[in-house]
Amino acid sequence: QQQVKQSPQSLIVQKGGISIINCAYENTAFDYFPWYQQFPGKGPALLIAIRPDVSEKKEGRFTISFNKSAKQFSLHIMDSQPGDSATYFCAASPMNRDDKIIFGKGTRLHILP
């Protein structure tokens, strides 16, 4: 119940294309769903986050879509650029608890120039 399942493990997209990464969870107590971006040699950095009271959140070229009934959320990167090449992690945090933030296993995204 504490797992966050992320797919695909790796993704190759042409420059200008749409990159889509999916995550699924089981614990209905999760109420905060962030995405982190990690470049080689660096720690993960918060990219965008959503709470379950909205179905979509957009920040620039990055959009989170959230489906509460299916317990799924996804990251869409529009007009993907070579600089977006990184590892992306989805995560989930339980309601009213600060102890555990559970991460997916990550997706290595490579944008072809």
Next chain:
Amino acid sequence: DSGVTQTPKHLITATGQRVTLRCSPRSGDLSVYWYQQSLDQGLQFLIHYYNGEERAKGNILERFSAQQFPDLHSELNLSSLELGDSALYFCASSVFRAPLHFGNGTRLTVT
């Protein structure tokens, strides 16, 4: 720059040894989290401290321990090291809950 400082950046040691990893959280952050990152396991939650008190434990081995000091910096102690402990160890901090702000990690190599 996240404001979270981890030292050392790299650590090479032998099996059976003991090492200490250090983390200084962002100014004002009371929570410190430790994560282990390996290629096949992603980010594994180890332990969380809030204002000096342990709040939660994840998949942390008994050979590992941590503490958060009154000045809020934290140390992760790894003992009786095994080859399989080789990984990136990240510290993250937050005011209370997410979002987390990660340091750039300590790469531990056990030979």
